[in-house]
Amino acid sequence: MAKLLIGTAPVLSCEGLQKSYGDQPAVVEVGFDIAPGETFGLLGPNGAGKTTTISMIAGLLRPDAGSITVAGERMSPTAAAAKGAVGLVPQDLAIYPDLSARENLTFFGRLYGLAKQPLRTRTDEVLEVIGLTDRAGDRAGEFSGGMKRRLNIGIGLLHRPRLLILDEPTVGVDPQSRNAILESVEQLSGEGLAVLYTTHYMEEAERLCRRIAIVDQGRLIAEGTRRELVATLGEQDLVRLEVFGDAVAAAEACAGVEGVRSADVEESTVVCLMHGAGSRLASLLGAVAEQGATVTGVEVREPDLEDVFLHLTGKALRH
Amino acid sequence: MFLLPLLLVVFIGAQFGGTSETRLGVVAPPGDASATALIDELDALQGIAVAPFDDAASLRDDIDRGLLSAGVVVPDGYDEALRSVGPITVVFVGRPDATAASLEALVAGAVGRQAAPGQAALIAAAGLDADPAELRRVALQVQDRIAAIEVTAEQLGSDELQQEFGGLGQFDLGASTQLLLFTFLTALFGSAALIQTRQYGVARRMLSTSTPMSVIVVGQGGGRFLIALVQAVYIVVASALLFRVDWGDPLATGVVLLLFCAVAAATGLLLGSTLRNDSQAGGVALGLGLGAAALGGSMVPLELYPDVMRTVARITPHAWANQAMAEIVRRDGTLADVLTEVGVLAGMAVTLLALGSLTLQRTLTR
Numbered sequence A: 001m002a003k004l005l006i007g008t009a010p011v012l013s014c015e016g017l018q019k020s021y022g023d024q025p026a027v028v029e030v031g032f033d034i035a036p037g038e039t040f041g042l043l044g045p046n047g048a049g050k051t052t053t054i055s056m057i058a059g060l061l062r063p064d065a066g067s068i069t070v071a072g073e074r075m076s077p078t079a080a081a082a083k084g085a086v087g088l089v090p091q092d093l094a095i096y097p098d099l100s101a102r103e104n105l106t107f108f109g110r111l112y113g114l115a116k117q118p119l120r121t122r123t124d125e126v127l128e129v130i131g132l133t134d135r136a137g138d139r140a141g142e143f144s145g146g147m148k149r150r151l152n153i154g155i156g157l158l159h160r161p162r163l164l165i166l167d168e169p170t171v172g173v174d175p176q177s178r179n180a181i182l183e184s185v186e187q188l189s190g191e192g193l194a195v196l197y198t199t200h201y202m203e204e205a206e207r208l209c210r211r212i213a214i215v216d217q218g219r220l221i222a223e224g225t226r227r228e229l230v231a232t233l234g235e236q237d238l239v240r241l242e243v244f245g246d247a248v249a250a251a252e253a254c255a256g257v258e259g260v261r262s263a264d265v266e267e268s269t270v271v272c273l274m275h276g277a278g279s280r281l282a283s284l285l286g287a288v289a290e291q292g293a294t295v296t297g298v299e300v301r302e303p304d305l306e307d308v309f310l311h312l313t314g315k316a317l318r319h
Numbered sequence B: 001m002f003l004l005p006l007l008l009v010v011f012i013g014a015q016f017g018g019t020s021e022t023r024l025g026v027v028a029p030p031g032d033a034s035a036t037a038l039i040d041e042l043d044a045l046q047g048i049a050v051a052p053f054d055d056a057a058s059l060r061d062d063i064d065r066g067l068l069s070a071g072v073v074v075p076d077g078y079d080e081a082l083r084s085v086g087p088i089t090v091v092f093v094g095r096p097d098a099t100a101a102s103l104e105a106l107v108a109g110a111v112g113r114q115a116a117p118g119q120a121a122l123i124a125a126a127g128l129d130a131d132p133a134e135l136r137r138v139a140l141q142v143q144d145r146i147a148a149i150e151v152t153a154e155q156l157g158s159d160e161l162q163q164e165f166g167g168l169g170q171f172d173l174g175a176s177t178q179l180l181l182f183t184f185l186t187a188l189f190g191s192a193a194l195i196q197t198r199q200y201g202v203a204r205r206m207l208s209t210s211t212p213m214s215v216i217v218v219g220q221g222g223g224r225f226l227i228a229l230v231q232a233v234y235i236v237v238a239s240a241l242l243f244r245v246d247w248g249d250p251l252a253t254g255v256v257l258l259l260f261c262a263v264a265a266a267t268g269l270l271l272g273s274t275l276r277n278d279s280q281a282g283g284v285a286l287g288l289g290l291g292a293a294a295l296g297g298s299m300v301p302l303e304l305y306p307d308v309m310r311t312v313a314r315i316t317p318h319a320w321a322n323q324a325m326a327e328i329v330r331r332d333g334t335l336a337d338v339l340t341e342v343g344v345l346a347g348m349a350v351t352l353l354a355l356g357s358l359t360l361q362r363t364l365t366r
C-alpha cells in the first residue's frame, strides 16, 4: 500500500533551510522531500538541529532562508492552511496536566478548527488509536510517562493531518509503550500518512524509515535508504576491538594496517572499517600489541547506520 | 501598645505623603514652661518632627498646602492654667485623614498627661477629710472642671476638602479605590496561568495549529480580562448590597471599570509572556500591584499628595481611574465629565495590549 503511493507528489518538500540563533548556526542548507505513506527519519545526536528543522517545517519558526511546502501550501508562521495539514508532536510533552485525556484532545481539536460533533467522534477514534479509551476521563497529570507520550501523539493526529511530525516520541518511554508507539506509526504510514520521525535511536530509524537523513551540526550529511547509507562505506567489514591500554595509540596503529579505511575510538573500543577483515585480523592484533595494549575482545560484522554515522562524523550517535 | 499602631499609621501616611518624617506644626506662647515640655515630648516621638510657628494663621496655611501633616495651637497662659488648674483649650488642626487622626490621639495623650496631676489635685483638694462616698460625690461635682482641660480638634478645609469628602457614606470613597487595587492585583496574579501554559509547552503547541496567532493572543489576554472583570463586578455588587455603596452613574462607572480591567489584563499578559516562573510572577504581581495602587491613590487619596507626587502618580492606571471614580461618585459625574480619564485608560490598554501580544509572540516563536 505504502509503496504504491510513492512517486506521487510529495506531502512535504523543503529546501535550503537555514536558521541561526544569534550568530550560532543551528540549521544549515537542509532540504528533503517526504512522499505520502513514507516515513522519513532524521537521525542525529543532541544539538544536531533536528528540533529546529521541525519547528520551521511546522510553522513555529520562520527560516532565515529556504522554502517549505506542505500539501501544496507554502508554510509560514501565518499559513493557516499549511498548518492544518501538519500534526506536530513536540519533543517535550505539551499537554495540560490538570485536564483529562479527553479534555486535552477536545481543547486542541477546537484549535485545529474541528466542529463540535465531528470532534467528539474523532476524539473517540484517537483515544482508541492511542489506547487510552479506558483512561479518557482521568487527569493527564496522573498518567504514566508512556501514557502521557501517547496522549501527546494523539493530539497531533486529531485533525487527520497529511504530515505527522514526531520529535523523539519514544524518549523516556518503557519498552511496552515504545513498541505500541512504533506499531501505530507503522499503521498510520500504512494508511498513507507521511511521517517525519526524528530520533537518535538507530534501531527505530532502521525499523520505521524507508529513507533516513543523517544530520550533524545543523547539516544534512547523508541521505538515502538504510542500504544506500551503509553502501557508502563500501564493501567493507566492521571490526571492533576491545582494548586494555592506550586506545588512541592503538587506533593510530590500526589505521596504518593495510586495508583499513578508518579507525575510530569509542571509549575503550577501536572501531575499524576495512576490506578483507578475515585475512588481515592478525596484522590488526599485532599492531595493537606493538603499542603495549591488550585486546580483550574482537567482533567482526557488517556495518550498520551507527557505523555510518561514526564514519561520517568521527563520533558516536549516542553519548 | 496603643502607640505603636498609631505611629505606624503616621509613618505609613508619611511615606505615601512623600516626606520621610511627619511634620507637626506648633504655635506656643514664648517662655511658657509647660508648652515647652509638651513640644519636647512630641518632638521626641519617633518619626515626628515639631516645627515652631508664630501664629495660628500661617500654621493653617501650611497644613492647607500639605507642608505640614497637622498642627497644635497652645494658647497663652497654658502653664498658668495647668498650675492653677483652670480651664484651657489646646487646639489641634488637621486634615480629615488617618495621619491627622493618629497625631490628634498622640497630642491628646501628651496634653492629658500634663493635665493629669491638676485633675488629681482637684479631686484630692475637694475631697479631703471625706469618706469614699463623699469623695465620689466631690469627683462628680468637679467633673465639669476636669473636662475643661482638653484638646479640641479642628478639621481644616471647611472649604475644599470638606466639600470633597462631605456627604459621602462611610464606604463610598474606599470602595472604588479598593476595587481598583484588588482588580489590578488579581489580573496580575492571573499571569501565572499563562506562564504555566508556556511551561507546559501547550502555548507553543497552540501556535502549530491552524488557529491564527492573533486569536490565541486575544484568547490569552481575554482570559486575564475575564478574571479582572469578575473580580470587579463582584466587588461592585457585594459592596452595593452589603454596604449600600453608591457607585454613581452606571454607564460612566461601567466604562471606567471595563477599561481599567483591560489595562490590568494587558499588564497581566505582559507579565505572563515575560516572566519565567510562577514564583517570580507572584513576587512581581504583588510588588507591582501594591506599588501601583499606593502610588495611584488607592491607599491614600490623591488629593492629599503633594503636587509632585500627584504628577508622578499619573503613570499608574489607578490614578486615572481613581480620578474618574471621584468625579463620578463624589460629584455625580457622567461619562462626559470623565472623557479625559477614559481616553487615557483606553490609550494605556491599547499600548499595553500591543506590547503584551508582541512579547508573547516573541517568547513563543523563539
Ligand SMILES: Nc1ncnc2c1ncn2[C@@H]1O[C@H](COP(=O)(O)OP(=O)(O)OP(=O)(O)O)[C@@H](O)[C@H]1O
Pocket: A021, A025, A026, A044, A045, A046, A047, A048, A049, A050, A051, A052, A053, A091, A200, B366
Ligand atoms: N531557542 C534557542 N535559542 C538558542 N539556541 C538554540 C535554541 N534552540 C536550539 N538552540 C541551539 O540550536 C542547536 C540545535 O538545537 P536543536 O534543539 O534543534 O537540536 P536537536 O537535534 O533537536 O537536539 P536533541 O536531540 O537534543 O533534541 C543547538 O546547539 C541548540 O543549543
Ligand SMILES: [Mg+2]
Pocket: A050, A051, A052, A091, A167
Ligand atoms: Mg530536539
